[in-house]
Amino acid sequence: MNQPTPKPGSRQWRGVIREYASRLDVTDATPIVTLGEGGTPLLPAPALGRRTGADVWVKFEGMNPTGSFKDRGMTMAVTKAVERGAEVVICASTGNTSASAAAYAAHAGITAAVLVPEGKVAMGKLSQAVAHGARIIQLQGTFDDCLDIARELADVHPVHLVNSVNNDRIEGQKTAAFEVVEVLGDAPDFHFVPVGNAGNYTAYTRGYREDIQAGNATRMPRMFGFQAAGSAPIVRGEPVRDPETIASAIRIGNPASWELALSARDETDGYFGAIADERILEAQRILSAEVGIFVEPASAISVAGLLERAEAGQVPAGARVVLTVTGHGLKDPQWAVRRADGTEEQPVVVPVDTAQVASLLGLGA
Numbered sequence: 001m002n003q004p005t006p007k008p009g010s011r012q013w014r015g016v017i018r019e020y021a022s023r024l025d026v027t028d029a030t031p032i033v034t035l036g037e038g039g040t041p042l043l044p045a046p047a048l049g050r051r052t053g054a055d056v057w058v059k060f061e062g063m064n065p066t067g068s069f070k071d072r073g074m075t076m077a078v079t080k081a082v083e084r085g086a087e088v089v090i091c092a093s094t095g096n097t098s099a100s101a102a103a104y105a106a107h108a109g110i111t112a113a114v115l116v117p118e119g120k121v122a123m124g125k126l127s128q129a130v131a132h133g134a135r136i137i138q139l140q141g142t143f144d145d146c147l148d149i150a151r152e153l154a155d156v157h158p159v160h161l162v163n164s165v166n167n168d169r170i171e172g173q174k175t176a177a178f179e180v181v182e183v184l185g186d187a188p189d190f191h192f193v194p195v196g197n198a199g200n201y202t203a204y205t206r207g208y209r210e211d212i213q214a215g216n217a218t219r220m221p222r223m224f225g226f227q228a229a230g231s232a233p234i235v236r237g238e239p240v241r242d243p244e245t246i247a248s249a250i251r252i253g254n255p256a257s258w259e260l261a262l263s264a265r266d267e268t269d270g271y272f273g274a275i276a277d278e279r280i281l282e283a284q285r286i287l288s289a290e291v292g293i294f295v296e297p298a299s300a301i302s303v304a305g306l307l308e309r310a311e312a313g314q315v316p317a318g319a320r321v322v323l324t325v326t327g328h329g330l331k332d333p334q335w336a337v338r339r340a341d342g343t344e345e346q347p348v349v350v351p352v353d354t355a356q357v358a359s360l361l362g363l364g365a
C-alpha cells in the first residue's frame with residue numbers, strides 16, 4: 001500500500017508502529033493506521049518526591065491523540081484489523097476505548113461499533129465517539145455485560161473485536177515501557193498503573209521483559225497496580241457484580257486480563273491494592289495543583305497508590321518510581337470543580353473594575 005510518510009529525518013514522531021516496527025508484528029506491506037500516538041512525555045515530579053522520598057516520574061498518557069493510552073493499542077488493533085480485511089470493529093468500553101476506536105476507525109474509513117454502559121460514560125469521552133461517527137449503543141448493564149455481548153457478536157459476525165482481549169492491543173501498549181526505558185536509560189524500580197481490565201498492567205510487564213531480552217534494560221520494575229475500592233475484584237480475589245467508583249475508566253468487576261495480570265504480578269514481585277474514591281480525588285488535586293498535570297480520576301489512582309504505599313513504608317527512599325497517568329483531565333472535568341460538599345467551585349464574579357480585580361488579587365492600591 002502506497003502511504004504518504006513523513007520526510008526521512010523529520011523530527012515529527014511517527015506513531016508507535018513506525019517508531020517500533022521491528023518490535024511489532026508488521027511488515028512493509030502493513031497498512032498502518034496512525035494518529036501519531038505515543039512519544040508521550042515522561043515528566044519528573046519533584047513535588048511527589050518531596051511527599052514520598054522517592055524519585056518520581058509521571059508518564060502522561062493523556063497526551064495521546066484521543067487523550068488516553070488506549071491509542072497505543074488501538075493503532076495496532078485497527079491496523080491489523082484492516083490488514084485482515086475488516087470493515088467493522090467492535091468494542092465494549094467505559095469510554096476511552098470507544099473514543100479511540102471511533103477515531104482510528106474514522107481515519108481508516110471503516111465503521112466502529114461501541115457498546116457502553118448506559119449513563120456511565122463521561123461526557124468528554126461520549127462526545128468523542130459521537131464526533132468520530134461511531135455506532136454507539138448504550139446497554140442497560142455494566143461494562144462487563146458490554147464485553148460479553150461484544151465477544152459474542154465478534155464470534156459469529158464479521159466484526160473485529162478491539163478490546164484488550166485482542167493481543168494486538170497489548171502489543172501496541174507495550175511500547176510505553178520502551179519509551180520509559182529510553183528516557184531513563186533503564187527500567188525504574190517501581191511502576192504504578194491504574195487497573196481496570198489489567199491489559200495495561202500486562203502490557204507494561206511485556207514491554208519491560210522484551211527490553212531486558214533486547215539488552216535495553218537490566219531489571220524488571222516491581223509492577224504495582226491499583227483498583228478503586230468499590231471495584232477491586234483482583235484485590236478481593238473475586239468478581240464484583242456491581243462495581244461502583246467515580247473513576248469510571250476502571251469501573252470493571254471482572255477484568256479480562258485477570259490471569260495474565262496475576263502472572264505479571266508474580267513475575268515482577270508486584271502488588272495489587274485498592275484505593276477509596278476520596279483518596280483518588282485528593283491525589284488528582286495534588287497532581288494538578290503541585291505538578292501541573294491534569295488527569296481524569298482513574299489516572300490519579302497511580303498517584304494515590306504511591307502516596308499510600310510510601311506511607312505504609314513500602315517505597316524505599318530514593319527509589320525510582322514511574323507513575324502512568326492514563327487519561328487526560330478534560331475527559332471528565334466535573335470532579336475537578338466539585339467541592340467536598342458536592343457543590344461546584346465558582347470563580348468569583350466582579351464588575352469591569354480594575355481596582356476591584358487588583359484588590360481581590362491582593363495587589364494593593
Ligand SMILES: *Cc1c(COP(=O)(O)O)cnc(C)c1O
Nearest residue numbers: 096196197198199200249326327
Ligand atoms: C482503560 C483505562 C484504564 C484501565 O486500563 P486497563 O488496561 O483496562 O487495566 C485506566 N485508566 C484509563 C483512563 C483508561 O482509559
